[in-house]
Amino acid sequence: MPDTVTLLIEPLPADDYDTPVDGTFREVDASAPALRVGELSTQRGDGIFETIGVVDGHAQEARPHLERLRNSARICELPEPNLRQWEAAIARAVDGIPSTGEFALKLVLSRGVEHGPAPTAWLHVAPAADFTRVRERGVRVATLDRGYARGTAERAPWLLLGAKTLSYAVNMAALREAKRRGADDAVFVTSDGYVMEGPTSSVILRHGDTWSTPAPSGAILHGTTQLSLFEHLASTGRSTEYRDIPVADLERADAAWLVSSVRLAVSITELDGRGMPSDPAETRALNEYLLSPRD
Numbered sequence: 001m002p003d004t005v006t007l008l009i010e011p012l013p014a015d016d017y018d019t020p021v022d023g024t025f026r027e028v029d030a031s032a033p034a035l036r037v038g039e040l041s042t043q044r045g046d047g048i049f050e051t052i053g054v055v056d057g058h059a060q061e062a063r064p065h066l067e068r069l070r071n072s073a074r075i076c077e078l079p080e081p082n083l084r085q086w087e088a089a090i091a092r093a094v095d096g097i098p099s100t101g102e103f104a105l106k107l108v109l110s111r112g113v114e115h116g117p118a119p120t121a122w123l124h125v126a127p128a129a130d131f132t133r134v135r136e137r138g139v140r141v142a143t144l145d146r147g148y149a150r151g152t153a154e155r156a157p158w159l160l161l162g163a164k165t166l167s168y169a170v171n172m173a174a175l176r177e178a179k180r181r182g183a184d185d186a187v188f189v190t191s192d193g194y195v196m197e198g199p200t201s202s203v204i205l206r207h208g209d210t211w212s213t214p215a216p217s218g219a220i221l222h223g224t225t226q227l228s229l230f231e232h233l234a235s236t237g238r239s240t241e242y243r244d245i246p247v248a249d250l251e252r253a254d255a256a257w258l259v260s261s262v263r264l265a266v267s268i269t270e271l272d273g274r275g276m277p278s279d280p281a282e283t284r285a286l287n288e289y290l291l292s293p294r295d
């Protein structure tokens, strides 16, 4: 059995409840050319995406990811995705890979070719990197000014801050800057000093028994992993809250994590060169939960 599957998808309108979806995607060889040079996703990063973790044959939180894809489409004024079609494509891709191990499944919806008739879409699933070590050891983090004050998303919606767009060059530049500063990862902060998110993760922290994360104000992506963890924590009697978090609160946390769909939960062990307390037992428990089948 191959360990990657790539599907090209002809997006159906959101309100198409009847077309048999199986005829709307076809498997292609990921190493062969598949996109046209006029693709706006490649030329301008003009499109949206989702990355879903697949654990032992189960696509984790597929529905919340698809709902976020729909929200990103709305923010970017792309045609609303047909979730029935995407669900079927995810099921087909997951059927085509081994039923054990961790995989990353990426969905892309692009504005398509300039002056072209329709958006383009594809899905690619491949083995995930091995994150065992980083889940155990954690990451050193540099805080980086995102250059925006709190409230920017409301004042300047054309920045598309709450959408998961393909324009990740800034996020990748932040990771390079973090490495230059001797860290492994970054946490963006607003220009007025509030915690936002990592370039590819959400931030959660714990003070005593209270777990907090920045309020999903529209300036950051609302992480599916963070949401799932907070539901899990609340269901086991822990107290969770969304709030504005000044950087000083992150510095004083009893423990803090970066969380995301494929790497899952990793402890922040150092912040701007200063050691942070971590909680290895709690981190293991969080990842145990995150690796269990979740819808």
Ligand code: PLP
Binding pocket: 051, 197, 198, 199, 200, 201, 202, 221, 222, 223, 224, 225, 226, 259, 260, 261, 262
């Ligand atoms: N914030 C950003 C900017 C991200 O790119 C990601 C994931 O890639 C996240 C947060 C975490 O989102 P999720 O938990 O849904 O993977």
